[in-house]
Amino acid sequence: MSAPSPDVLAIAEHRRGDLRDVSDQLVTAGSELAGATGGDLHVAVVSGDVEAFGRKANREGVDVVHTVADGEEFNHDVYVQAVEALVEEVDPRYLLAPNSVNGLDYVPAVARRLALPLVTDVVDIEAEPLVATREMYGGKVETEIEVADDRAVLTIRAGEWPATTDTGDASVEPFELEIDESRVGSSVNGFEEVGGGDVDITEADVLVSVGRGIDDEENLELIHDLADALGATVSASRPIVDAGWLEKGRQVGQSGKVVTPDVYIAVGISGAVQHVAGMKGSETIVAINTDPSAPIMDIADYAIHDDLFEVVPALIEEFE
Amino acid sequence: MKVLVAVTEVTTVDDEFEIDGLAIDDRYLGADMNEWDEYAVEEAVQLAEDGVADEVVTATVGPEEAEETIRQALAKGADRAIRVWDDDCAAADLLDVGAKTALLAGVVAREEPDLVLTGVQSGDAGFMATGVSLAADVGCQWAAVVNDLELSPEEGTADVRRELEGGVEELTTVELPAVLTIQTGINEPRYASLRGIRSAQSKELEHVTPGELGIEPATIEGALRLIGMAEPDVESEATVLEGSAEESAAELAAVLRERGVGVEG
Numbered sequence: 235m236s237a238p239s240p241d242v243l244a245i246a247e248h249r250r251g252d253l254r255d256v257s258d259q260l261v262t263a264g265s266e267l268a269g270a271t272g273g274d275l276h277v278a279v280v281s282g283d284v285e286a287f288g289r290k291a292n293r294e295g296v297d298v299v300h301t302v303a304d305g306e307e308f309n310h311d312v313y314v315q316a317v318e319a320l321v322e323e324v325d326p327r328y329l330l331a332p333n334s335v336n337g338l339d340y341v342p343a344v345a346r347r348l349a350l351p352l353v354t355d356v357v358d359i360e361a362e363p364l365v366a367t368r369e370m371y372g373g374k375v376e377t378e379i380e381v382a383d384d385r386a387v388l389t390i391r392a393g394e395w396p397a398t399t400d401t402g403d404a405s406v407e408p409f410e411l412e413i414d415e416s417r418v419g420s421s422v423n424g425f426e427e428v429g430g431g432d433v434d435i436t437e438a439d440v441l442v443s444v445g446r447g448i449d450d451e452e453n454l455e456l457i458h459d460l461a462d463a464l465g466a467t468v469s470a471s472r473p474i475v476d477a478g479w480l481e482k483g484r485q486v487g488q489s490g491k492v493v494t495p496d497v498y499i500a501v502g503i504s505g506a507v508q509h510v511a512g513m514k515g516s517e518t519i520v521a522i523n524t525d526p527s528a529p530i531m532d533i534a535d536y537a538i539h540d541d542l543f544e545v546v547p548a549l550i551e552e553f554e
Numbered sequence: 555m556k557v558l559v560a561v562t563e564v565t566t567v568d569d570e571f572e573i574d575g576l577a578i579d580d581r582y583l584g585a586d587m588n589e590w591d592e593y594a595v596e597e598a599v600q601l602a603e604d605g606v607a608d609e610v611v612t613a614t615v616g617p618e619e620a621e622e623t624i625r626q627a628l629a630k631g632a633d634r635a636i637r638v639w640d641d642d643c644a645a646a647d648l649l650d651v652g653a654k655t656a657l658l659a660g661v662v663a664r665e666e667p668d669l670v671l672t673g674v675q676s677g678d679a680g681f682m683a684t685g686v687s688l689a690a691d692v693g694c695q696w697a698a699v700v701n702d703l704e705l706s707p708e709e710g711t712a713d714v715r716r717e718l719e720g721g722v723e724e725l726t727t728v729e730l731p732a733v734l735t736i737q738t739g740i741n742e743p744r745y746a747s748l749r750g751i752r753s754a755q756s757k758e759l760e761h762v763t764p765g766e767l768g769i770e771p772a773t774i775e776g777a778l779r780l781i782g783m784a785e786p787d788v789e790s791e792a793t794v795l796e797g798s799a800e801e802s803a804a805e806l807a808a809v810l811r812e813r814g815v816g817v818e819g
Contacts, residue, residue: 249718310696333682335718339698342651342683343690351777352651354681365781371567371678375578378782379648386777419695419729428721440815464816476739488719497813518813520806525569527788536809537792538802548803553816 238385240273243326245317245341246291247334248282249308250425253290256332256390258397263359263390264330265295265398270361274298276324278409280316281305294400300324300409311418313340314347319411321348326385328364333389345387353379354389373507373529393511428482428490435484438467440497443486443513445471447502447523447542451479456546457501463553469493471509487512502542505530522546555707555730557598557607558667559632560658560685561614562588563623564678576647576783587623590673592743594736597703598671599631599744606705607669609633613661615654617644621759628754629746636661640763642771648679650776655687657774660767662692669712670733674699685735695732701740705730 244264246257261277268275274297279287284301291299300320305312317340321329329344331337333355345352357376358367364381366388435441442461448454454474461468468484475485486493488508498516503509505521505528513519514533521534522542531537538545563585571582587595601607612627612635614620624635638657643649662670670689675682682698689696701723702715707730716724717737728734746754764774795802795809811817 249722314690335699335716338682339686339696339716342685342687343696345683346652346655346687346690349652352681352683352687353778354651354683369786370680370783371565371578372680373786374567374571375573375783376786377780380779380781381777382779383777420697421727423725423727425718426715426723426725428723464810466815472738478742482721485721489717490721492720497810497815518809520809521792526794527569531790531792532788534790534792536806537790537794538806539794540799540802544799545803545806548800549806552803552807 238327239325240271241276241324241326242268242271242273242328242330243276243278243320243324244330246277246279246287247332247336248279248287249336251283253279253287254332254334255397256334256392257291258293258399259392259395260330260332260390261291261293261296261398262395267328267330267359267361268295271327273327276300276326277404278302278317278320280313281308288406292402292404292406293398294402295398296402296404299404299406301406302409302411304411304413307422308336309418309420309422310340310343311420312413314343315413315417316409316411317344318347320409323409328385329387331387331389333391337389341387341389350385350387351381351383352387353381356388356390357394359388391507433467433483435467435469435486436491436493438469438493438495440464440466440499441469441486441493441495442466442499442501443469443471443503444474444501445503445509446473448474451477453543454479456543460501460546460550463550466499471503471506500530500534501546503530504528505533555607555668556609556611556665557601558662558665558670559591559594559598559610559612559627560670560672561591561595561612561624561627562673562676563614563616563620564588564676566677573783573785576780578783585619585623587626588673588676590675590677590736590738593738593740594671594673595627595630595632596741596743597736600741601705602631606707611636611665611667613638613658615639615643615649615657624759625754626746628757628759629750630744631750634758635760636665637759637761638764638767639761640765642764642774646774646776648776648778648780649774650778651681651683651687653774653776654684655691656769657764657767658684658688659691660764660769662688664767668707668731669705670731672733672735674735674737685733689733695728695730696734697726697728697732698735699737700734701737703734703740
């Protein structure tokens with residue numbers, strides 16, 4: 235393959251009629267990269283109301299917006315074909331997409347089909363030469379990855395780049411594509427909101443949130459007792475809901491609810507990035523965890539580095 | 555139908571650890587079955603118990619030490635196992651998505667499964683990409699981040715729920731054969747029974763080399779180079795409440811009361 239153009243191609247993301255916030259962050263990351271390569275920043279919107287999405291994706295720093303009108307909602311077969319055709323057209327050095335559930339449902343397929351190196355869940359990028367920073371071991375370390383190729387596909391983590399919200403002066407160009415229906419083997423039939431149960435944790439002023447540190451379902455009683463003593467509502471991190479100990483409507487995080495209570499008390503929660511995404515907007519954050527280096531400590535306002543089974547009963551006693 | 559489950563042994567890291575060059579010092583490392591793969595194995599074993607799957611085969615890219623983890627999968631009900639590895643794999647500082655894809659695709663070409671299950675991600679490297687990449691490589695359908703699965707072998711389809719962000723699930727139908735990446739919480743992974751553990755010892759666990767699958771060393775080397783590793787800057791500005799559990803609880807109680815928590819009326 236000959237050397238690519240210095241351009242950057244970023245694929246925006248939308249869902250159920252709205253361009254998602256991460257798309258504006260993608261523009262920021264893309265502008266920085268295009269600044270380093272000296273190329274243009276292309277943004278593509280695929281499927282749905284592409285005229286409206288195209289207007290919104292026209293942010294400062296974007297040179298060309300490509301609109302691909304085929305399809306309504308995200309369908310990975312349509313996306314794979316559209317993005318492959320766009321890569322052929324733009325011949326970018328770097329292809330960027332969000333590291334989202336849908337991003338991860340088509341980007342690895344595109345990278346594989348085009349034999350391009352792929353770095354996912356990137357939190358920082360230096361270009362020329364390309365070095366991508368990403369975490370390993372659940373956020374315990376950050377690694378720097380160099381890509382020994384003159385092209386690369388990168389998916390970026392949401393929330394790591396600021397959003398670009400100023401309107402730009404890109405040209406908006408409809409991209410004509412003949413979808414090969416024989417290569418569409420999946421269909422999206424609908425969406426469902428996950429049932430909330432009888433409690434809306436997003437309405438609570440005070441949340442007592444429980445994580446893996448609670449060890450056993452029987453120990454949950456302690457958390458309910460604390461919530462009762464404080465007049466608080468019980469929420470949880472993912473492992474507790476996965477285990478079926480609390481209902482899905484109480485899950486805080488990326489795949490659960492985003493909460494912004496006055497006080498958020500994280501009990502035995504390490505604070506994985508997916509969890510933090512759902513609660514970092516809380517007014518006051520308290521963390522009770524034996525591990526002083528747990529990521530939850532980075533965003534806590536008050537911390538107790540001690541055994542929850544000692545601290546929680548003592549705290550309940552304070553309020554009885 | 556034949557189900558192939560990709561099972562990874564992941565490296566676990568102690569809470570306290572030290573980095574030595576481009577790796578964490580061995581003293582702080584452990585190994586375990588990848589958490590997401592536990593759910594993929596369980597899903598496959600349930601398909602066998604329901605009479606939908608005739609055979610459950612696991613595929614692992616990993617060294618001989620990983621066989622303990624592979625035996626766990628066999629003890630939970632997988633029928634046999636394949637492990638792919640050679641010195642080139644061991645020498646690669648980072649087996650990238652392309653390399654893992656090629657190795658697993660080699661197994662898929664040999665086994666021709668009707669369904670491939672993988673975890674959404676590995677708990678160590680966390681690329682979250684191998685399953686979808688594998689599907690593209692072997693030319694079958696796929697779905698990423700599946701938290702519910704209904705198979706219709708007669709229609710040749712799978713109805714899945716994909717767990718999107720923000721408490722929204724996407725209902726999707728994909729044609730078989732397909733690769734599905736399985737999210738935690740889709741089922742309740744079982745513990746291996748004593749009988750299962752005993753029978754696992756006599757189940758077939760085959761070692762193949764990448765060369766035997768037709769994979770070139772250059773593919774294993776890949777294009778990604780690990781050039782740096784560091785602990786993230788901890789920017790904790792938290793006020794740490796010290797003392798015994800009673801003392802710190804009393805301090806916290808004061809903080810909470812200031813904010814109106816637990817105050818009567």
